[in-house]
Amino acid sequence: INEMVVGYITSRRNVETKIGTIPNLAVKREYRGRGIGKQLLEHVDSYMREVGMELLKIETLEQNAIGQQLYPKMGFKEMARQIYYCKDLRE
Secondary structure (H helix, E strand, O other): OOOOOOEEEEEEEEOOOOEEEEEEEEEOHHHOOOOHHHHHHHHHHHHHHHOOOOEEEEOOOOOOHHHHHHHHHOOOOOOOOOOOOOOOOOO
């Protein structure tokens, strides 16, 4: 059997705050648009409900058009915006 990873998701749960987070979600470019990201999100959603989390959080960058379309379709609502400042240390 030829098996290949085409996407992945990671999650964390905080049992004290009952907040689950999704730090990483990725699908190989050539496999996007096939519902893989949706399936990964549904899996984590189900797991977090099973372990008693009350809130599930995911973050994305403004330039992530796919995430900005997918996450609201999956029931996520924008709660806040954060500004990141970076300093280039290579200079």
